[in-house]
Amino acid sequence: MSNRTLIRGGLVVTAADEMHADVLVEDGRIAALAAHNSPVSQTWTAARTIDATNKYVLPGGVDAHTHMELPFGGTSASDTFETGTRAAAWGGTTTIIDFAVQSVGRALREGLDAWYAKADGNCAIDYGFHMILSDVNEQSLKEMDLLVEEGITSFKLFMAYPGVFYSDDGQILRAMQRSAVNGGLIMMHAENGIAIDVLVEQALAEGRTDPRYHGEVRKVLLEAEATHRAIQLARVAGAPLYVVHVSAEEAVAELATARDKGLPVFGETCPQYLFLSTDNLAEPDFEGAKYVCSTPLRPREHQAALWRGLRTNDLQVVSTDHCPFCFTGQKELGRGDFSKIPNGLPGVEHRMDLLHQAVVDGHISRRRWIEIACATPARMFGLYPKKGTIAPGADADIVIYDPHAEQTLSVRTHHMNVDYSAYEGRRITGQVETVLSRGDVVIDGRTFTGRAGHGVYTPRSTCQYLN
Numbered sequence: 069m070s071n072r073t074l075i076r077g078g079l080v081v082t083a084a085d086e087m088h089a090d091v092l093v094e095d096g097r098i099a100a101l102a103a104h105n106s107p108v109s110q111t112w113t114a115a116r117t118i119d120a121t122n123k124y125v126l127p128g129g130v131d132a133h134t135h136m137e138l139p140f141g142g143t144s145a146s147d148t149f150e151t152g153t154r155a156a157a158w159g160g161t162t163t164i165i166d167f168a169v170q171s172v173g174r175a176l177r178e179g180l181d182a183w184y185a186k187a188d189g190n191c192a193i194d195y196g197f198h199m200i201l202s203d204v205n206e207q208s209l210k211e212m213d214l215l216v217e218e219g220i221t222s223f224k225l226f227m228a229y230p231g232v233f234y235s236d237d238g239q240i241l242r243a244m245q246r247s248a249v250n251g252g253l254i255m256m257h258a259e260n261g262i263a264i265d266v267l268v269e270q271a272l273a274e275g276r277t278d279p280r281y282h283g284e285v286r287k288v289l290l291e292a293e294a295t296h297r298a299i300q301l302a303r304v305a306g307a308p309l310y311v312v313h314v315s316a317e318e319a320v321a322e323l324a325t326a327r328d329k330g331l332p333v334f335g336e337t338c339p340q341y342l343f344l345s346t347d348n349l350a351e352p353d354f355e356g357a358k359y360v361c362s363t364p365l366r367p368r369e370h371q372a373a374l375w376r377g378l379r380t381n382d383l384q385v386v387s388t389d390h391c392p393f394c395f396t397g398q399k400e401l402g403r404g405d406f407s408k409i410p411n412g413l414p415g416v417e418h419r420m421d422l423l424h425q426a427v428v429d430g431h432i433s434r435r436r437w438i439e440i441a442c443a444t445p446a447r448m449f450g451l452y453p454k455k456g457t458i459a460p461g462a463d464a465d466i467v468i469y470d471p472h473a474e475q476t477l478s479v480r481t482h483h484m485n486v487d488y489s490a491y492e493g494r495r496i497t498g499q500v501e502t503v504l505s506r507g508d509v510v511i512d513g514r515t516f517t518g519r520a521g522h523g524v525y526t527p528r529s530t531c532q533y534l535n
């Protein structure tokens with residue numbers, strides 16, 4: 069009884085169903101669901117009852133793409149695992165999958181251990197890791213197998229950032245061949261970085277140094293070309309592929325063509341590509357630097373194709389690619405040279421709300437909201453049904469969501485450790501009210517009641533769309 073919580077009267081929304089149901093939580097897990105006020109649920113008793121009348125009862129969000137504390141561009145992402153996971157909880161996300169980084173010339177193990185240490189004891193919500201392969205060689209290929217067994221079942225490769233994270237086509241093919249055997253999922257940053265660097269050099273030489281040129285040199289065609297090439301390499305290797313942060317209509321078309329052929333190719337987009345555009349990159353007085361990320365923001369015409377892709381399932385997941393850098397002292401590193409602006413946007417706190425706004429605006433249905441933000445990322449990365457749904461036996465990661473609340477996103481009210489909001493002044497209908505993480509209330513009526521160290525490392529099985 070003392071370890072039981074009862075959530076009564078809400079509309080339970082999962083990727084599959086919507087039902088007015090009462091939810092019984094016991095020992096950190098969902099023990100049972102029953103129709104609201106049914107004879108069964110009326111017998112339930114608990115130490116705490118949460119009244120969810122007129123609210124949604126949702127699975128906690130699963131954000132499969134974050135970069136807490138990432139060293140990048142001569143500085144580090146400004147959210148630590150502590151501040152970033154707390155902000156995630158405020159926004160109704162109860163699991164993140166962050167990226168451990170292999171340094172060039174070093175073992176995967178070394179990078180992974182460093183990321184375990186950064187996160188350990190600091191997270192407010194549960195977390196897992198993908199591994200960034202910066203140096204594909206005999207040794208790191210062998211290590212991939214060990215990591216898959218350990219629950220690190222996905223590996224990010226970069227066709228961009230030569231000299232930093234970049235892998236050439238041969239390295240990519242080898243890593244894909246390995247993943248075809250060990251069951252890992254290759255996540256691809258699909259931009260032709262070699263060609264982009266030529267355009268960067270030419271732009272700077274011609275005095276085109278403002279943030280908006282970041283968007284101009286990182287051309288749509290170079291995202292589409294890399295997406296096409298990644299798909300063909302995955303076909304040759306017989307491996308599945310997940311393309312991260314898809315931003316351009318032409319890249320979605322490449323994914324759609326591959327999926328129409330029945331290939332195991334998946335795509336993720338992010339709120340910034342759905343809600344922001346090159347208009348933001350062009351903001352005067354270097355303000356555009358706040359919106360520098362890669363792939364870059366696109367002209368707003370691309371947004372319709374992304375929404376369509378989410379509806380037609382040519383895109384399956386919305387993650388944040390949360391990688392915040394403060395405007396003062398971090399984004400400013402690129403004054404006079406856009407190529408020195410650290411790449412990345414803050415967003416881990418706002419994904420669930422922005423996607424609810426998309427429901428209100430008619431872009432997606434309520435169940436699709438939960439599918440792309442909770443259930444599919446959990447299945448894609450081997451966490452389902454522990455995460456991503458509300459069902460008996462699942463972790464009690466639950467969000468009580470008020471669909472009628474009105475809020476305005478702002479740096480003044482957000483909880484991310486960053487000195488600006490990419491969505492400053494944006495009005496949102498809907499707000500997270502209460503959040504449970506494995507049965508513990510971590511946000512209680514919009515008060516943070518969680519703690520650093522509550523969140524635990526969560527090993528993952530392989531992609532659940534391939535079995």
Ligand code: URP
Nearest residue numbers: 361362363389391411412
């Ligand atoms: O601009 C971005 N996306 N920064 C984070 C690193 C990456 O490529 O995902």
Ligand code: ZN
Nearest residue numbers: 257312313362
């Ligand atoms: Zn990337």
Ligand code: ZN
Nearest residue numbers: 133135389391
């Ligand atoms: Zn990223």
